[in-house]
Amino acid sequence: MNLFTKQTATLALAAGMGFAAVSSAWSAESLQDVMKRRGLSQQDLLAASKTYVPTGKRDEFVAFSSGGQSGQVIVYGIPSMRILKYIGVFTPEPWQGYGFDEESKEVLKGGRIDGKDITWGDTHHPALSETNGKYDGQFLFINDKANPRLAVIDLRDFETKQIVVNPIFKSEHGGAFVTPNTDYVIEASQYATPFANKKFVPLERFNEEYRGGVTYWKFDRKEGKIDVKKSFTLELPPYSQDLSDAGKLASDGWSFTNSFCTERYVGGIEKGRPPYEAGCSAKDTDYMHVINWKKAAELVAAGKAKKVNGMDVIPMDVSIKEGILFLIPEPKSPHGVDVTPDGKFITVAGKLDTHVSVYSFEKIMAAIKAGKFEGKDPYGIPVISMQDTLHKQVQLGLGPLHTQYDSKKCVAYTSLYVDSQVAKWDYCEGKVLDKISIHYNIGHLMTMEGDTVDPKGHYLVALNKLAIDRFNPVGPLHPQNHQLIDISNDKMQLLYDMPIPLGEPHYVVAIDAKMLKPGIRYKVGTNSRTDKPSAGAVRAGEEHTDKKAGKVEVFGTLIRSHITPETIEATVGDEITIHLTNLERAEDETHGFTVSTYNVHASAEPGKTVTVKFKADKEGVYPYYCTEFCSALHLEMQGYLLVKPKGYKEVKVA
Ligand code: K7E
Numbered sequence: 001m002n003l004f005t006k007q008t009a010t011l012a013l014a015a016g017m018g019f020a021a022v023s024s025a026w027s028a029e030s031l032q033d034v035m036k037r038r039g040l041s042q043q044d045l046l047a048a049s050k051t052y053v054p055t056g057k058r059d060e061f062v063a064f065s066s067g068g069q070s071g072q073v074i075v076y077g078i079p080s081m082r083i084l085k086y087i088g089v090f091t092p093e094p095w096q097g098y099g100f101d102e103e104s105k106e107v108l109k110g111g112r113i114d115g116k117d118i119t120w121g122d123t124h125h126p127a128l129s130e131t132n133g134k135y136d137g138q139f140l141f142i143n144d145k146a147n148p149r150l151a152v153i154d155l156r157d158f159e160t161k162q163i164v165v166n167p168i169f170k171s172e173h174g175g176a177f178v179t180p181n182t183d184y185v186i187e188a189s190q191y192a193t194p195f196a197n198k199k200f201v202p203l204e205r206f207n208e209e210y211r212g213g214v215t216y217w218k219f220d221r222k223e224g225k226i227d228v229k230k231s232f233t234l235e236l237p238p239y240s241q242d243l244s245d246a247g248k249l250a251s252d253g254w255s256f257t258n259s260f261c262t263e264r265y266v267g268g269i270e271k272g273r274p275p276y277e278a279g280c281s282a283k284d285t286d287y288m289h290v291i292n293w294k295k296a297a298e299l300v301a302a303g304k305a306k307k308v309n310g311m312d313v314i315p316m317d318v319s320i321k322e323g324i325l326f327l328i329p330e331p332k333s334p335h336g337v338d339v340t341p342d343g344k345f346i347t348v349a350g351k352l353d354t355h356v357s358v359y360s361f362e363k364i365m366a367a368i369k370a371g372k373f374e375g376k377d378p379y380g381i382p383v384i385s386m387q388d389t390l391h392k393q394v395q396l397g398l399g400p401l402h403t404q405y406d407s408k409k410c411v412a413y414t415s416l417y418v419d420s421q422v423a424k425w426d427y428c429e430g431k432v433l434d435k436i437s438i439h440y441n442i443g444h445l446m447t448m449e450g451d452t453v454d455p456k457g458h459y460l461v462a463l464n465k466l467a468i469d470r471f472n473p474v475g476p477l478h479p480q481n482h483q484l485i486d487i488s489n490d491k492m493q494l495l496y497d498m499p500i501p502l503g504e505p506h507y508v509v510a511i512d513a514k515m516l517k518p519g520i521r522y523k524v525g526t527n528s529r530t531d532k533p534s535a536g537a538v539r540a541g542e543e544h545t546d547k548k549a550g551k552v553e554v555f556g557t558l559i560r561s562h563i564t565p566e567t568i569e570a571t572v573g574d575e576i577t578i579h580l581t582n583l584e585r586a587e588d589e590t591h592g593f594t595v596s597t598y599n600v601h602a603s604a605e606p607g608k609t610v611t612v613k614f615k616a617d618k619e620g621v622y623p624y625y626c627t628e629f630c631s632a633l634h635l636e637m638q639g640y641l642l643v644k645p646k647g648y649k650e651v652k653v654a
Contacts, residue, residue, distance in 0.1 A: 536579025
């Protein structure tokens with residue numbers, strides 16, 4: 001039937017019946033026909049019409065998702081859920097030449113630890129730069145949990161520009177979260193290790209010598225880089241510090257970091273001890289760290305920090321004495337800590353508690369001001385009582401993890417991991433408004449600009465750990481499932497399932513698409529990773545090859561449909577450096593470049609200069625070519641690298 005309809009259309013065309021006849025032949029299949037044929041309900045149709053972005057049209061929001069174990073960032077549109085780009089961050093990404101050209105290798109080099117290249121990352125939390133607590137569309141930050149690193153992505157070209165390594169931690173999880181003007185990017189450690197990365201300290205010395213911390217990376221917006229010299233860390237007890245958030249508006253200047261395993265339990269010391277998960281959840285409460293980061297920055301400026309591994313570290317006793325560090329009990333094994341848009345409340349969700357706890361910043365400040373503490377922790381940090389600071393505790397369901405906010409006042413959404421649900425609730429009144437099932441085991445959730453001072457509402461994305469039966473089976477390893485939910489009405493409506501095929505997505509942030517203004521071309525001859533003119537750039541007609549003992553350096557160009565030079569001559573053992581400038585001015589006229597068998601690849605967008613470097617370690621003839629189908633003569637866009645044996649004598653060919 002379906003086939004027949006299509007054939008009618010084709011026949012109509014063949015018979016020269018013209019466009020009108022063709023389209024009427026197509027529309028012979030009515031909406032009802034399609035619904036029947038595909039088994040769609042009215043509800044499906046409504047959902048489809050809310051997500052479908054007609055061909056050639058664009059999305060309302062652009063989302064930046066963590067790529068989990070892929071070490072990358074995934075960019076997609078909302079509501080269509082169309083994937084727009086992968087951004088190579090901690091992991092080489094060949095399409096962009098990331099990790100295969102010299103410019104990007106320099107970026108990845110910044111992520112070396114103990115002289116080792118670390119070519120993967122466990123990305124968790126992307127954070128968009130903010131101005132006055134609103135997304136400004138300029139930069140994106142993302143952390144690597146496994147190796148304590150942070151990356152900076154410039155949203156003018158969606159490229160990773162910098163990776164910094166935390167010199168104090170061995171792992172981290174409470175990053176990246178920005179302060180309201182992106183003065184600092186917050187990164188809290190996860191598993192306590194010997195303080196300041198000291199080498200071996202036995203587990204028996206855990207309480208005394210192991211430590212956690214929170215680093216405040218100073219961001220230099222003008223340079224678009226983290227200024228490591230102006231960054232600092234607060235030394236913290238060996239609790240497993242976890243998620244963090246920066247205060248905003250009412251609570252600007254403060255930040256909040258959760259922790260679990262304040263039992264300071266270490267497994268494996270003696271036989272017969274309970275396993276980690278039991279030992280680490282023995283107590284009813286853990287601690288939220290409340291930190292005055294503005295004052296901490298002043299203390300550092302006043303010289304009250306000490307340099308550890310090149311970074312300013314504020315010792316715990318200094319933080320206590322200066323009154324910048326406090327603890328508040330929170331229900332055991334908490335996970336997310338999320339400040340409300342007005343900055344007045346802090347929502348903490350505990351994995352092992354069915355409630356979310358809403359703390360009042362005003363009450364916290366009142367307790368600090370009055371010096372009203374219920375005691376001290378074993379390290380002498382003042383503990384403010386939970387009762388004195390709670391605004392509400394609301395029972396939501398099993399395994400609450402993360403919370404995001406709506407454009408509607410007092411409305412929040414919290415993920416329920418164990419229940420596989422999203423709860424919509426009112427944090428002012430403390431009541432549940434609606435619940436929706438997701439598929440399955442939700443971690444984070446995200447509303448449009450929902451962690452800023454000005455959430456946009458409309459949509460919510462549930463980031464689910466399991467997909468199980470939602471997609472066509474592709475083997476024992478399943479994709480993850482991002483589910484789009486309409487939150488514009490009282491009842492939430494599930495709209496769409498998007499498989500994420502790269503890694504566990506953890507967190508995602510979405511910005512109004514109008515706020516992003518990426519460039520179309522670079523100034524000719526730009527090294528995109530440094531944003532400076534490349535030393536390897538040349539103009540058309542200036543192409544040349546320099547030869548020195550053991551070295552061949554090519555200054556070439558790319559333009560449809562030609563690589564200059566067409567041949568590169570070398571002697572076996574030479575170090576070959578090839579700089580190529582894309583001379584195109586037209587939008588989307590990217591050229592790629594590779595040389596057979598030398599494991600190099602570059603993507604040269606219009607104006608960009610890229611460099612590949614390798615040792616011509618084997619004599620032979622190696623084709624090189626443009627890897628982007630750029631024109632009708634694309635296949636002719638090629639050349640030869642001629643690697644001659646040592647002492648080779650030219651043979652005259654008659
Ligand atoms: Cu809940 Cu790393 Cu934020 Cu995963 S984290 S879910």
